[in-house]
Amino acid sequence: MRLPVFALALGAFAIGTTEFVTMGLLPEMAATFHVSIPTAGWLVTAYALGVVVGAPVLTAAAHRHPRRHVLIALMVLFTLGHVLSVLAPTFGVLIASRVVSALTHGAYFGASALVARQLAAPGREGQSMALVATGVTVANVVGVPLGTAVGQHVGWRTTYAVVGVLSLLTIAAIARFVPQLPASGGSLRGELQAFGRAQVWLTLAITVLGFGGMFTVLSYITPILTEVAGYAESNVPWLLVLFGLGTTAGNLLGGRLADWSIPRTLVVGFVCLAAVFTLFWATSANPVVAAVGVFAFGFNGFALGTAIQARAILAAGGGASLVAASQQAAFNVGNAIGAFLGGTVIAAGLGYRAPILVAGLLALLGLGVMLVAERLSRSGRLPVEVPVRHRPEAVEVAPA
Numbered sequence: 001m002r003l004p005v006f007a008l009a010l011g012a013f014a015i016g017t018t019e020f021v022t023m024g025l026l027p028e029m030a031a032t033f034h035v036s037i038p039t040a041g042w043l044v045t046a047y048a049l050g051v052v053v054g055a056p057v058l059t060a061a062a063h064r065h066p067r068r069h070v071l072i073a074l075m076v077l078f079t080l081g082h083v084l085s086v087l088a089p090t091f092g093v094l095i096a097s098r099v100v101s102a103l104t105h106g107a108y109f110g111a112s113a114l115v116a117r118q119l120a121a122p123g124r125e126g127q128s129m130a131l132v133a134t135g136v137t138v139a140n141v142v143g144v145p146l147g148t149a150v151g152q153h154v155g156w157r158t159t160y161a162v163v164g165v166l167s168l169l170t171i172a173a174i175a176r177f178v179p180q181l182p183a184s185g186g187s188l189r190g191e192l193q194a195f196g197r198a199q200v201w202l203t204l205a206i207t208v209l210g211f212g213g214m215f216t217v218l219s220y221i222t223p224i225l226t227e228v229a230g231y232a233e234s235n236v237p238w239l240l241v242l243f244g245l246g247t248t249a250g251n252l253l254g255g256r257l258a259d260w261s262i263p264r265t266l267v268v269g270f271v272c273l274a275a276v277f278t279l280f281w282a283t284s285a286n287p288v289v290a291a292v293g294v295f296a297f298g299f300n301g302f303a304l305g306t307a308i309q310a311r312a313i314l315a316a317g318g319g320a321s322l323v324a325a326s327q328q329a330a331f332n333v334g335n336a337i338g339a340f341l342g343g344t345v346i347a348a349g350l351g352y353r354a355p356i357l358v359a360g361l362l363a364l365l366g367l368g369v370m371l372v373a374e375r376l377s378r379s380g381r382l383p384v385e386v387p388v389r390h391r392p393e394a395v396e397v398a399p400a
Contacts, residue, residue, distance in 0.1 A: 008116060018160070021147035025156045027040075028152060047102040050102025055326055071108065086157045147162070204327065210362065214334075258306040263311075279293065
């Protein structure tokens with residue numbers, strides 16, 4: 001299982017790097033095209049919109065094809081988007097290139113999560129999914145800081161070129177190591193019928209609300225650390241490495257917790273996440289405690305990621321492909337809402353600490369929806385998992 005999962009994680013690393021490195025390279029891209037930094041911020045918005053649109057659309061279009069072929073095709077499109085970014089002659093073309101790359105984001109993570117579950121031994125599905133997601137967390141530790149440094153010293157086009165090379169390596173690794181797996185086996189109508197299950201929508205709501213707080217804070221982490229905690233701006237990249245280390249450790253733990261108990265992981269996790277944000281808000285003026293807070297909210301948030309993805313797949317029953325991709329869209333909707341709410345409270349004059357408190361409230365809202373959803377499931381009125389006639393069995397892969 002290790003080499004196939006590594007191949008999937010390599011793609012996750014490339015996608016995670018390109019998603020977050022743009023934020024650090026906005027000044028350089030703005031200077032290239034003679035636009036303001038707020039205008040360059042549309043590159044981030046364009047990527048998020050591309051994820052929201054591409055996740056369900058591309059998954060629906062590809063649901064009858066073998067998943068290895070789908071993953072390769074998605075990475076080919078991702079590569080083409082980066083070629084377009086490197087060659088972009090105008091700011092408008094650059095925005096279009098970011099949308100092209102983003103279209104593959106949700107569909108790739110949805111398909112790779114399902115493949116990881118199929119490849120896993122019984123009882124280790126959560127750990128397998130978490131190993132794939134580790135590609136994103138390692139991107140925050142390694143890919144984003146290095147990509148930002150390369151872009152600042154050599155040019156932002158070079159950064160996107162390197163990500164393009166990583167995507168080519170991913171295509172080769174998937175073609176070599178990921179075994180042939182069947183398509184979802186169901187019709188598009190069956191995939192869409194999964195959205196008729198209330199637990200699917202409750203899980204998506206938990207994702208939007210509960211995880212929206214992550215970007216409420218992360219979108220404004222620089223002014224929080226400089227204006228509130230008193231750090232020099234040059235220290236912020238190193239503090240963000242702490243966030244990346246926290247997400248990596250939390251993600252690895254989250255895989256084991258999801259295999260232990262999905263409902264307990266989410267309920268206890270959201271309680272802890274709300275507590276972490278509250279403590280971060282109360283103590284963020286202390287630079288040492290603020291650094292611990294950066295690590296802690298990354299750790300806690302990503303410890304819940306595998307559990308919420310697994311819950312969405314179980315709630316979907318036989319229509320998991322489209323729901324798994326839509327889950328990625330839900331994460332990005334939560335990111336957009338969180339960033340908007342954080343900016344709103346700052347604009348209202350409540351200060352740079354206010355987004356942290358908003359994040360804590362969003363975690364509590366996610367907890368509230370989770371408690372309602374779990375109560376309905378336990379009562380039998382809206383069970384999470386439904387029996388299906390054909391479940392994909394784990395695929396045995398000979399160790400390489």
